[in-house]
Amino acid sequence: MTDRQGAADGQRAAPRRARIADVAADAGVGVGTVSRVLNGSPHVRAATRQRVLDAIERTSYRPSQLAAGLSRGTPRSVAILVPFLTRPSVVARLAGVIEVLGVEGYDTIVFNVETPAQRDHHAYLLTERHRAAGVIVISLPLLREQRAALIAAGMPVVLVDVAAPGFPRTVVDDVRGGELATRHLLDLGHRRIAFVGDPRGGRPARDEFGFRSTADRIIGYRRALTAAGIPVDPTLIRSGPHSAAAAAELTRDLLRLPDPPTAIFANCDTQALGVLSAADAAGIPVPGGLSVIGFDDIETAVHLGLSTVRQPLRESGARGAARLCRLLRGETVTPLREELPLEVIARGSTAPPPSPAAGAPAPDGGGRRAGYQPNA
Amino acid sequence: MTDRQGAADGQRAAPRRARIADVAADAGVGVGTVSRVLNGSPHVRAATRQRVLDAIERTSYRPSQLAAGLSRGTPRSVAILVPFLTRPSVVARLAGVIEVLGVEGYDTIVFNVETPAQRDHHAYLLTERHRAAGVIVISLPLLREQRAALIAAGMPVVLVDVAAPGFPRTVVDDVRGGELATRHLLDLGHRRIAFVGDPRGGRPARDEFGFRSTADRIIGYRRALTAAGIPVDPTLIRSGPHSAAAAAELTRDLLRLPDPPTAIFANCDTQALGVLSAADAAGIPVPGGLSVIGFDDIETAVHLGLSTVRQPLRESGARGAARLCRLLRGETVTPLREELPLEVIARGSTAPPPSPAAGAPAPDGGGRRAGYQPNA
DNA sequence: ATGAAAGCGCTAACAT
DNA sequence: ATGTTAGCGCTTTCAT
DSSP: OOOOSSOSSSSOOOOOOOOHHHHHHHHTSOHHHHHHHHTTOSOSOHHHHHHHHHHHHHHTOOOOHHHHHHHHTSOSEEEEEEESTTSHHHHHHHHHHHHHHHHTTOEEEEEEEOSHHHHHHHHHHTTOTTTOSEEEEESOOOOHHHHHHHHHTTOOEEEESOOOTTSOEEEOOHHHHHHHHHHHHHHTTOOOEEEEESOOOOSOBTTBOOOOHHHHHHHHHHHHHHHTTOOOOGGGEEEOOSSHHHHHHHHHHHHTSSSOOSEEEESSHHHHHHHHHHHHHTTOOTTTTOEEEEEEOOHHHHHTTOEEEEOOHHHHHHHHHHHHHHHHTTOOOSSSEEEOOOEEEOOTTOOOOSSOOSSOOOOSOOOOOOOBOTTO | OOOOSOOSOOOOOOOOOOOHHHHHHHHTSOHHHHHHHHTTOSOSOHHHHHHHHHHHHHHTOOOOHHHHHHHHTSOSEEEEEEESTTSHHHHHHHHHHHHHHHHTTOEEEEEEEOSHHHHHHHHHHTTOTTTOSEEEEESOOOOHHHHHHHHHTTOOEEEESOOOTTSOEEEOOHHHHHHHHHHHHHHTTOOOEEEEESOOOOSOBTTBOOOOHHHHHHHHHHHHHHHTTOOOOGGGEEEOSSSHHHHHHHHHHHHTSSSOOSEEEESSHHHHHHHHHHHHHTTOOTTTTOEEEEEEOOHHHHHTTOEEEEOOHHHHHHHHHHHHHHHHTTOOOSSSEEEOOOEEEOOTTOOOOSSOOSSOOOOSOOOOOOOBOTTO
């Protein structure tokens, strides 16, 4: 029988938000009980719970995340640190994270890092437990001191697509990925295979990200080549900024070589796009005159019929988020290092080399796909 | 109840986080003064301020966002509602938002909406002032009742790439965009121009998003056609799901028409990709046999040499965020409707029609660009 | 200009 | 099982 906020008078009085005490009063119970109902405590009689639920309904009560967070000591939101948010592979992972976290009742705060300085800035802020209940780091190597600070702060952290000793992480085997891509090309009969990617980078430093996947993929590339008895030719390994444009430039050089490659393994699909356009600009048909394979399997790869090494992007984010939630519940995650599968997706951008170079009679059906040929 | 499950390390005396009272004690002032320094109040003597600053340094104090938020009544974080986060145009806008908000000291909480139900769910949650200080809605039409609830809750809201009466919004003129694209094609001499896009959609409803931009672009398309004295042929206007694959399918049909179009205006760059691959699959060269223009100017458009109508994506997000910050400071934003410019970027995917259909001797240099031709 | 004290709305420890 | 109460760490009057 509570007065519906002075209904009689015409002017709507400021409809003061109901607080937990209002609900308690309305239900005729203590605030503790309401809190218990809110947090799903088992120590509440079904009948009481129902009374509280009704009161909540009547008062249109909405709990304050803020107050709950303060009281609890940690908010119901997690921070996620990503480098270059707009890159397709990154945003796909992010979507996976957000989806899972949302279902688990956590808000996702996104920190985008585009310079080492931003990385340092955000990494510092995230050691504050009142800012986020936990942290998910995607594809971004952290400095040793930053990892230490996170640990010292007791901050629950999971890594996605990066590794660091002692941290729960969801990754793929990039070395194996490099091997898979290269072997796919070898199986088609290629013998002169180039690699186009980012600079190998060292370890993360004050002024460097130190991304590691390229280096690993190159290791796999070399390994596959060596296993096939083909000497690694350093002039076929090129690196430049992480962009299609840069990849295109590198490809241009490669194609001008006296003995140009018949196939190119691009470090990621975006760079593969650059390779494709450079090939086109040079009038070299793909896969007729050049085979191209990328990495990641982003959406455009499908549209362009790009062969690639697929990794479960969205799922990696989802898995990482799920593991963080486990951590936040006080459970432990195991194994610390979770590996997701890699798979070669052969589309139309790879085929046997122009003139039967070596053996291998093209095991593939030589599938070809739709694409774009502006200069036809 | 001593320590929660921390990281692997065993020992480590709980380094109790310094609170504002610690700083006050260390500086020999009251907590109120520390708070004033923290919040840049002018009512603090310079000398006192310095003492406090030093104390903060000594105690390595970090203010609690949570406590400050509770006390203030609203957190230093803003919510951003986006549909289909992984779409390139959306994530570009999001990056702009995050950048500006970060600089202004706000955290960005991202809510990704992929179904009307998710829209409703999140829109409801966001009427809680203790959850976010303000809301930025990107490219997502809200139901009337949802807008009303936001207003009733006194929630500061800005819109980006969507319109709603009474709300501050940063948009482009899609009608004009449709006109620009179509006119570009007309100027090249095309007379048979098709449109490929999303279903026009009505207004947002319980089970529908009601995206509006397609409808507007079609209006512009018709307007340009009519202005050029060309009758609008309904069979040339096709729509399907927002994906390159669907666009490809629609294009396939279009190209099989007895009197097929010589040019296609795709609702967005992603769909233009689909158009391109369908053209390729049909063995029709672009732009030799078919001209294609998209909308947005996402990164891949550059790599593929796709002509398009550019809109400032990242900037739209940045502008929206800047306006929200103004709102949060209690200032008013004006004009309510902020319009960003549109511009045709002619790349290699548009050229005069195959056989000089009508007049216009191709004002453009007929620029062509790199692309991908897997079937050559 | 600065200190003291009253909340902000909730959780959790402690009673009962 | 449920009520009571003491904080969580800060901002903000209100005095002084």
